[in-house]
Amino acid sequence: MPPTTRPTSRDVAREAGVSQATVSLVLGGKWRGRVSPATADAVRETALRLGYRPNLAARSLRLGRTRTALLVVPALTNEYFARVHTGAARVAAAHDFGVVLYPSPEGVGPARDPFGSARAALDGVIASSMAADALAAISGETAAAPRTAGGPGGLPLVMLDSDPAQSGAAATVNLDLASGMRQVTGHLAALGHRRIAHIASAVDSWTFRVRRAAFDAATRDLPGAVVTRRTAALSVEGGLRATHDALTAPGARPTALVCDDDVLAAGACKAARRLGLRVPLDVSVTGFDDLALATAVEPELTTVRLPADEAGARGMAALLAVIDGLSPQQADLPVELMIRGSTGPCPVEPR
Amino acid sequence: MPPTTRPTSRDVAREAGVSQATVSLVLGGKWRGRVSPATADAVRETALRLGYRPNLAARSLRLGRTRTALLVVPALTNEYFARVHTGAARVAAAHDFGVVLYPSPEGVGPARDPFGSARAALDGVIASSMAADALAAISGETAAAPRTAGGPGGLPLVMLDSDPAQSGAAATVNLDLASGMRQVTGHLAALGHRRIAHIASAVDSWTFRVRRAAFDAATRDLPGAVVTRRTAALSVEGGLRATHDALTAPGARPTALVCDDDVLAAGACKAARRLGLRVPLDVSVTGFDDLALATAVEPELTTVRLPADEAGARGMAALLAVIDGLSPQQADLPVELMIRGSTGPCPVEPR
């Protein structure tokens, strides 16, 4: 019995009494008409018996491709990105690709270098919802190098939920966030709300800038609208504080709170309740994303469902297309307003 | 200018006017007294200028090691595992290791084979809180192969939050879940609760079996305790249904609900409130894990804080030790009861 070393294709060849090339052909599945069925069966049987598994490093080196994509996300604690990963992994698996996840450093995260840290040879990169500075760090990672192709390290790059005008991306997959924000404000307007506060994420990324712009545009067209805005750290606590400020500011109190995120909305509900306000009787609250959190809290949040899974899948499909030299189709993914219990008619005498 | 191909160490050598070996020595950092400082500087400058980055596939092939570990988790949508990853990645980065995440198929997840899907050559595996069957699927992945070392594919395996008696693991890192459950029941007992329902996870994994056993042991020693149990799918909805059943079952209604998980606890609170019961005035609820959800809901959940980050860190440290041929230290990580608003004194006339 050979010691702890794993069997190589050479071992299989020797054991089966054939050449290495034959083993490669058989296990590679392209032996039709090149190797006799009997030999092929013998090779497969031997490989199985020996527990042979190809050395991926050697294969990658020989092929020059790894069939591996890197998915860069700002944070893993957010369920949204977990769903993006799920979708991307599903499409990747269907094309015999792998996905390696790289949670971009938030605070004292992993090393700064995705390509050193995500210790894998990569065929392409997908980046989702990256903050401006984090994105710059990734794009600039090989700034000294001649930027041959679009992405970092000369790799094909697909951006998700990011500025389409961003340089370097071979493709961009976006959600129709503006539509989502319009649906939110439309819903609130139909309920009679006019004094609306926007609890905005303090994160400086494209996705939140779009939400802000869409909110502004939608409320601008709303006659009699009185709009305020507070920015908040992207957490329950952050949402709570910003909302407290918004609700206790001098002047007429808002009757509706439009939050950039379900997490902020959860904080908003807490703040409202601590001020003795009932949701949605005294104040309506909306979220964004439709995380599990949205239905975990009470009342359940009216929010915008983002097809995270689909975005990940589209992103991976686009990346695969780019790798194959094709130009991927581009279209914004539709979003859907989920009307639940956290919104209601504007109170008649709110003050 | 050479076309789109990335520069190799040979290119750097040629450009700097030295040999490949010199480049390797310099960039490998072990040139002290072997290469002149001037040459070393020239090599580094050239490498930077050309944007040279070593081919990881070639390096892995040559070295036989990849400095990469696989982290297998049951699901990414749970913040707990995100934190495990964070901790593991932090320790890994400090040792120049990478971490590749493999979310084990839940439902229609990625491919069944972690080693095909996580397309990377691996030095070791960490598996966290795996359900019995999922673990078997992974362990059996190379069942036909001679099981040389402990883990799958003959790789060093460290188990997190899993049965220490599990065969195949070179080390196990666990949380003191039993203590956590004792603290929960002790807390409720001190508040006067005697009729206690256990809302248990339906997932068949060691971590939940431990919680169940600890709950049973703790309540067994509680004089006058009346204990019931409902199992629930691991979701808000699942917790809601199981709790509804527990609260509407014939006989005296429980005054306290001990949930296996914060998500279940959130569902429990919803169920209680829908039955017109106030939390914690009419019924107390406890969670487990201390996810962000615990403080997002209202009232905030009394729960057991699990040091997920620390568990991941310890797991990675243990794996690195095993890889280095050392035997890692083993000790259960302490957990902490976080007393918040979802628990209160037992109502005096509960019926």
Place this chain on the structure above:
DNA sequence: CTGTTAGCGCGTTCAA
């Protein structure tokens, strides 16, 4: 139909 050969890019050994 099968076997032989060559080389992917790297790190290491040996010789100069």
Place this chain on the structure above:
DNA sequence: TTGAACGCGCTAACAG
């Protein structure tokens, strides 16, 4: 102090 040569395991091309 440096360069030349070798081989890790695999697959694509060619030779038999």
